[in-house]
Amino acid sequence: MKNLILLFLVLLFLETTAQESFTLESIIEKANSNYPLIKQKGYLEQNRNFNLAALNRAYLPQISINGQATYQSDVTEIPIKINIPGFSIDPLSNDQYKVVADVNQILFDGGKIHQQKNLTRASEMVEQEKVNAEMQKMREKVRQLYLGVLMMDEQLKQVDLIENDLQNGINKMQSAVKNGTALRSHLAVLQAEQHKNNQRKTELSSTRNTLLKTISLFTSTTIDDKSKFITPHSTLQVQESFLIRRPELKVFEAQEKFTDTQKKLLGVKSLPRLSLFGQGGYGKPGLNMLLNEFDWFYIAGARLQWNLGELYTLSAERKSNAISKSSIQVQKEIFLLNASITAEQYRNDINKYKQLISEDNEIVALRNEIMKASKAQLDNGVITSSDYIREMNAADQARQNLLLHQLQLIQTELDYNDYIAQP
Numbered sequence: 001m002k003n004l005i006l007l008f009l010v011l012l013f014l015e016t017t018a019q020e021s022f023t024l025e026s027i028i029e030k031a032n033s034n035y036p037l038i039k040q041k042g043y044l045e046q047n048r049n050f051n052l053a054a055l056n057r058a059y060l061p062q063i064s065i066n067g068q069a070t071y072q073s074d075v076t077e078i079p080i081k082i083n084i085p086g087f088s089i090d091p092l093s094n095d096q097y098k099v100v101a102d103v104n105q106i107l108f109d110g111g112k113i114h115q116q117k118n119l120t121r122a123s124e125m126v127e128q129e130k131v132n133a134e135m136q137k138m139r140e141k142v143r144q145l146y147l148g149v150l151m152m153d154e155q156l157k158q159v160d161l162i163e164n165d166l167q168n169g170i171n172k173m174q175s176a177v178k179n180g181t182a183l184r185s186h187l188a189v190l191q192a193e194q195h196k197n198n199q200r201k202t203e204l205s206s207t208r209n210t211l212l213k214t215i216s217l218f219t220s221t222t223i224d225d226k227s228k229f230i231t232p233h234s235t236l237q238v239q240e241s242f243l244i245r246r247p248e249l250k251v252f253e254a255q256e257k258f259t260d261t262q263k264k265l266l267g268v269k270s271l272p273r274l275s276l277f278g279q280g281g282y283g284k285p286g287l288n289m290l291l292n293e294f295d296w297f298y299i300a301g302a303r304l305q306w307n308l309g310e311l312y313t314l315s316a317e318r319k320s321n322a323i324s325k326s327s328i329q330v331q332k333e334i335f336l337l338n339a340s341i342t343a344e345q346y347r348n349d350i351n352k353y354k355q356l357i358s359e360d361n362e363i364v365a366l367r368n369e370i371m372k373a374s375k376a377q378l379d380n381g382v383i384t385s386s387d388y389i390r391e392m393n394a395a396d397q398a399r400q401n402l403l404l405h406q407l408q409l410i411q412t413e414l415d416y417n418d419y420i421a422q423p
Contacts, residue, residue, distance in 0.1 A: 022227060023232070027146055027215060030218075030220070035135065040127075048121065048123075055116055061104065061105045062106075069096075075093070075094060092292050096285065098281060100279055102277065103278040105276045107275055109268075110268040110271025111268045115261065125258075126258050129250045132251075133247045133248050144411075145214055150407060162396055165371075173378075176381070182381065187385070189386055190388075205225070231410070252331065255328045256325060266321065270307070275302070276300075277300070278300040279298060280298040281298070282295070346415055349408075350412050356405045360402035367391075370391055371395040374392070
């Protein structure tokens, strides 16, 4: 008894595992976390932090050490001869030596380093938004693959329905042929159609497996042919007014902010810089040029630097910056126009598919009635197998159209939802 219970639990577990279900949201979430481009976001953050740390070090005292040894063809001499007993001034040596340590501490730079840090952040944000836009394209592709699997699933169901109808017809036709009430050619027509239906099932199954393998690669998840994909349902209400919310817009916004930060940096580049400095060293001679021997020395003070050459190009750089921002705004306007056109097409398609689905339901109902009548006529020998297959294919085509329009409606609603933000 225990063994039977254990066996039952094992079979139940295997059945549950074999019928693992996936939703569109779960597949996209897995793909989003597995896609290699997601690593780029972390690298961009690290690079930003390294650049900011390097800029912060500019606030620290800047220290440099220099040394030199020279030989001069001539040296400074006092042209006056002093005739004082016991007193003389030795001339400087032609060989001179010096080792100096320079220390510079910025007190005021006009905000240049601060704006450079802001520019680094703005640049990183542009790249981050570009990654987000590319990730959105990946999610759209995964969604198309997911809906492709759903299409194959529904078509395979239709193939199974046709298989049942054909097998029932074949069984009855075989009996009729044996009884001599039907021609063998009528049976052959049904059998040929059955083989054709089997070929269609093979093609659909192969396509489904290809889609599943592709999704498995995107998600790094094992998905086999027994996995179940749940059909998503949209509660989208199409309204007259809408706002575009594509991730590409954030790229344009980040680029505009980048140009604004560049403009601020241009405004502080031409400002003067104030710093403290100190210099200490050991050399021959030292600061006392009359002492021809090695000596220690130091200098300390404040330094004001104002590079007026920055003013020569400031006007041209500001004009270039304004042109760059205007170019970004033009690209943004073009994108918004195209996105609005696309969103409007989606709105029209949504209404179109809803109307088509309503008509499809009526057509399917009528075709099913015709199919039932044809089946009864075939059983009674009123119509031939070819007539029956023609009506069966017409009913199948009606169901295929309904299925196609239903999935197209879901696809269009999801695509539309990616473009708009409901007010």
